[in-house]
Amino acid sequence: MLSAMTNVIAAPTFRPLYDQIKILLTQSLVAGEWKPGEAIPSEVELAARFGVSQGTVRKAIDELAAENILVRRQGKGTYVASHVEDHARFRFLRIHADTGNTIYPKSEFLACKRDKASPLVARALELRPGAPVHMIHRRLLFSGKPLVLDEIVVSAVLCKGLSSTQLNEYNGSLYSFFESRYGLRMIRAEERLTAVAADDKAASILEVAPGTPLLAVNRIAFTYGDKPVEWRRGLCHTDGHSYVNELG
Amino acid sequence: MLSAMTNVIAAPTFRPLYDQIKILLTQSLVAGEWKPGEAIPSEVELAARFGVSQGTVRKAIDELAAENILVRRQGKGTYVASHVEDHARFRFLRIHADTGNTIYPKSEFLACKRDKASPLVARALELRPGAPVHMIHRRLLFSGKPLVLDEIVVSAVLCKGLSSTQLNEYNGSLYSFFESRYGLRMIRAEERLTAVAADDKAASILEVAPGTPLLAVNRIAFTYGDKPVEWRRGLCHTDGHSYVNELG
DNA sequence: GAGTGGTCTAGACCACCCC
């Protein structure tokens, strides 16, 4: 049985019940009690477990659903969000064709090698500098045109035995790969965009002239509990395509 | 008195009550019954007016608050969101210094002239090609450095008598100007980003070499009812700064 | 203390999915 009134004597902060439920649910998710794609217990069941009303559980689930951590399906149940599902496979992809057609890109993995975390990456991923990481290079083709060159870094501790062949054999988005192979689920990401000129290497891979303006997209992706787990730098040749964003 | 059951005989769609309340509230906002910055009636008052429970009104207001159309203030009331208020003055500005310091830019209006809507702008703003518009040119300085060159187009019908002197005399963000001067409130915006090379004109205004890679930010801003009212093209010299975005 | 939004409850009923 939980209580919002545990702060009777000199308690400075007030924590609503649904907030505590939210934390409990998140803990269960982190602990892997329910895996991505699976259903969590029904609202009435959770209400009984936590000793609160269904309305309170609902509010907690509502917020987790708003954060894309859970997915509600009327008549069926509430599910743990997953990158494996079709509708969520390219949730973080913001590059779209100017024609409006949504054609998903094809991945080409160019390399996957073990490396040591640079100071920059280490800070972003909260690792010590020099910690073992995997560095992935890949190219994305939109309708056959090479538009994006990605440099992706993940901790080698979290992704043991990652290799080019595994990546090439897998059929699906990178995040669904991380999820199904390592149980690593990306919840949200922060991106910082700048404009840069293509260097010789990028130019040759993207098949453009050196000096061509490219969109540089730096990303840090987070898993449960705001833990940073992926660092990424994408170079995008915005030819007939653009980075689409909605401001609320 | 409203009812969710008006669809007794062969009604194909179901509209929750709170959704209908939401529409009624939006209509009052469009009609100007409550102006930006003002308080709307209390929840109990609205519940009485619409003949529903407070909970239903709450849910409607919750959603409008999530869309940044209303702002709740505990103990005080619910207010119509406004760009004039400090915390919302740069709600749509995504350019931030890489140092983390949030220093707001200074506007320099270079020109404001009457023009005719190009086919591109006309389509974006749902005007007929050649319709009268105002074209604003301005430069934004971050800590004294000219980083952004904006070309902004609004309908001359919506913004009668807009002039450079007015813009220069006004002290605040452009959207708070539109709001207080013309009652035009921007609710949301869509942006499309690409990387381009600076042409001679942009280069001289931004004090960079011609050909320097710039971030091109195309924006369409919408007011109540998803009506497009502003078209904008920004060129940004991302020097020590970047376009920051959060992916949910 | 009065008024506002914010939380929590218990219960009724509806819409949707699947057996």
Place this chain on the structure above:
DNA sequence: GGGTGGTCTAGACCACTCT
């Protein structure tokens, strides 16, 4: 028909703001 989420209600009480 039974289970799940979704809506709506009425009422109690809490937290916050202002006077």
